[in-house]
Amino acid sequence: MATDLSNDLREQVRAQTDIVGLISEAMSLQPRMGGREYAGLCPFHEDHDPSLRVYPDRQTYKCWVCNEGGDVFSWIQKREAVGFREALEILARRASIEIPKHSGRSDGSSENKAALFEVLVWAEGIFHQEFVSGPSGSKARDYIRSRGFTAETVRRFRVGYHPNDWEWLQRQARGKFSNDQLEAVKLIGKRDGDRGYYDNFVDRVVFPIRNERAQVVGFGGRVLPGADDSHGKYWNSPESPVFFKSRLVYGLDFAREGLKQSGTAVVTEGYTDCIMCHQHGLNNVVGTLGTALTDQHVTTLKRFVKKVVLVYDGDNAGQRAAEKAVERFVAQDVDLRIMTLPENKDPDEYLSAYGADAWRELADAAPEAWEYKFQTLRKRYTLDTVSSRQQVLDEMLTVLSVAPKNAANIREGMYLSNLAQRLGASEQQVRDRYRDLRGRTVRRTAVMDEPPMADEELTRLLSGKLTRDDRMECELLQILFTAPELGPTIQEHVAPDTIRHPHLRKLLSVCYAQLDVSTTPSRDGLFAAIEDGGLKRLAVWLDAESQAKRLGQKLTDKDGLGGLPAAGSPAGAGHETTRGASTAQAGDAPRLDDGCPLLLRRSIENLQWRREEQSHQRIAVQLSADGDGTRRLDESAAELLRKAAEFHQRRANKKAPV
Template sequence: MPDDDLKERIRAAVDIVTVIGERIPLKKAGRNFVARCPFHQEKTPSFNVNPERQIYHCFGCGAGGDVFSFLMEHDKVSFPEALRTLAAKAGIALPDRQSARARTNEQARDIYYRANALAREYFIAALNDPARGEAARRYLERRGLTKETIATFGLGFAPDAWDGFMAYARPKGLSYEVLANAGLLVQNEQGRFYDRFRGRVMFPVVNDSGRTVAFGARTLDPAGEPKYLNSSESPVYQKGRILYGLYHARDAIRQENSVLIVEGYMDVLQLMQAGVRNVVATCGTALTREHGAILRRYADRIILLFDGDEAGIRAALRAGDVLLEAGIEGHVALLPGGEDPDTLVAAEGPEALRSIAERGMPYLQFRWETLARQNNLATISGRNRAISDMLDVIARVDDEMLRGMMASQVAQWGVTDETLVQRAIARRRRQTARREQEAAPPQKRWAQPHREKQLVAWMMDRPGVCQQVAEMGVERFSDPLLQEIATSLIRLKDLGELPSAAALLDENREDSRWAGAVAELAQMHCDEREIGRAVTQLVASLQLPYLKRQIDTLRARLRVEKGIRETIEITTEIQRLGREMEILNDLLHSGEN
């Protein structure tokens, strides 16, 4: 495990608002930032990022922590991986050492990387086999891919056999269960394993480190279904967070400050081969908000480059709505009728495609013009339908400023009063929030007595309060989690360290409930002018029920006790505890005056 000084250097060098803002859209709200929580479904933002304390907390589901916690939860990585990511971002070199636990976590993921690397090796060998790979090579040649492109992107071929890859993998030391979890094998109802990919051209999908995590597979059978088959999700592959081609395209995307999103693997390869390198595609899934957030790290301009037919327009509308919800107004560029990216580039050259992309229409305008073709805007009912459709989408945008500007634009296009448009959007947002609140299952939140939480919150960064709680005894807290947190804060104080939220988070990195509780406590309001008296009264208020329980226990013993000596001892102890309660009650009542 890295030493505390190194963790603090990294924590101090990166801004949690910047890191989280690269992954989800944040909106300034007073001194903090808010967003819709990425860890549970919601429409009304309850996710709060505190730049002063460098922590986040969701008031809806209770998730919380620091910048390390966020990366671990959002990016699904281990603490060492989060540490390396943030160290690289901060330009801080890490020492070459790992704990046994960190090595174990990495080895658990590494086995899936090994499985996919082995499959890639097998598929490439099959493609290059003179006999087995002939049909696949002919297909790739017909599609115009060069040997260099095929080699650069690691294209391969899965022979049409039920156990071809299984036989290849059997002596390599990887179990069938691991290969199935990696999405390379399938297990039937009888428990038998077989190859997932058969008779298909293989497109390796790599992560941002260039490691193979999944495959897309195109059938060679004209009647084969499905046409494309994709890897299932695995411990190293979440399809909603990976874009095909991004590893090879990211430098060009940064350089041009724009990215083209196309519809498939082959479009990416053909455009890159033609010199249009700022291009990506999703991996057989719909575009997600996470995809949009990833691309926004690299470029300001995101262009949806789809076919100009009805299917392409519908796809552009779906993708554009998702980007809009993420606070991103993309652009839409439609190819001329009957043209694919490769045919257009082959006929007119890459500059023709770049020209179409540059003339791409802002998505909001594209959406309005599409609705204008579907509705007669010369009629009140047609214009009302178009406006209503636009407002349904705009109401899902969290960024208030962006939402307001879009509402103003729609009011202008629809020739209607902007105030009415704003009211209609606000009404939609209220209705959506109410429906979600009614339909949502109760969140498993950490809800304990407020005064107990307040006292533990005041222990953070305050050794004096920690000492008062230590003298009181942590057993006075009714919640076991609060007892654990208070005990850790007291231990930090006794070690001469600052009992801070950051130190608490470092103590228990793998427990998301611990991180959420610490983040919630760290954000509780504290008036330093009143804290001295308030802490004393809180301690007293927690002592009283504890003393009462002790007295009740002693009285129960007294009812069954027969010995005179024991009776006197119990009675004396009850009287002593009673006097303590009187003193504490006087203290509490004096604070109310």
């Protein structure tokens, strides 16, 4: 990151970003311990029990299962797949904090995501303005009115229009954005043979598509009646650095409160149906972008609600889509329901004919997906013969067998027992048949965003598998995060190369760099200086461990230890504690003053003693290599021998710190 982005700016952005509010934009959080912490389903692994904790007082989050953690910057970096600088820019704009102009961009390319969001916001405004008052937008306005959309709905959802002109948007952007920037967010495309560019969304009603933080990331275009629909009636932005079609749930930014209040998400197949539901006061409705429901959609929704109701038209196509959705259900730990609209109506027609109350009743009565599938097969095959029951059994078991990650799901056993009872077969026979089908089925695995494999040494630390040296080094950093005002003392007595673990050494170096430029060391300042995602996770873990150990209290205890196990000793084992003003000083290291807390004194002296032991080992090796002991010692060897004798004398007179 460029040095011209000051740490003051980072701390200002961090201070003005409420981490609970930020994370709540992506998932549902429940207060615990009187609001001292919040819990939610971790988005970084397959979580069934809320394992993510958000700590508002410390402005951090941590998953106690996968060890993912960090602060507001880490959250944006992980969720948006951006670097630290772009995360800072996103959060600064969110907090209405102006970034100094001299700081520039992280690079000059349009791939900077903060810059891409600016292009999309501008395009949303241009499209909406053309729809509302542009001379070419009259036919689009007539079409939207014919569909029953009100002026308030048009304003709220920022409905737009692109005129029937293949270079209209490019002309509008001149002097504001380059064609490279427009192409980066897929507003335009390149003509064949390098013959310039063409606009996308030509002669279409345009619907902005937003992510969970209400940022415009793309657009959906609906062709007007009578216009050329050879490219499809609906056309969404191609994927871009900020738009991922299979992950997005349309309308989530509008539905968040409705989801929270109802505990249920109702999912339509498109954005126009979703918008009409909101116009009728159904504020817990979201939509897919013309795609089938994916595991990623369900994973996103279950962070907000416990029940998901999928809405399908009552025609044959709708019923086929509903059956396919059931297979997704068994791979997800969520209460999924299937709602089919009667009389082959689509949502718009049903709401116009029967109203919002009838819709709510239909949603409340929607059967579970498993039950829907069973009843569909029962109608198709009947259960009058052994053959038909065998057919129903095999199809139901196939649904289970293709579901990834289902073997550990407790529902699996319930399903098998239910099938045995309803089809008149023994449960053991059903289980045997299921085992056979599962072995022969080519499993379809869900496309999930697995976090990248972390460095093995970092993973080992975060999982708590610490060596004696690790515990010693972690204790020093835990003290630093607990009491940053002690940083200058630590910096004076412990050089970064004293730390053996590479990640802990790098983290200490980052903290020292921050201490060098800070007049008042603070925990927030240290966190703001850490840009690397892995180091941020490590810092959060160390901070959480220091809280669990109550290091803040122990640093002020009379003996400075408060019963804390020695950093270098096995947990729960007896230990000796160094007393006195200076013990086991390494070589000519500065002496610790009497104002140093005893807990910190012990931690520093342990590291100093370890370093001196290491130095002595090198001396022993060197003496051994100098000869077989028959020659006279030269002056250099004599000096090495003298140092070795001094070391052994100190060891005999005083025990090394534990």
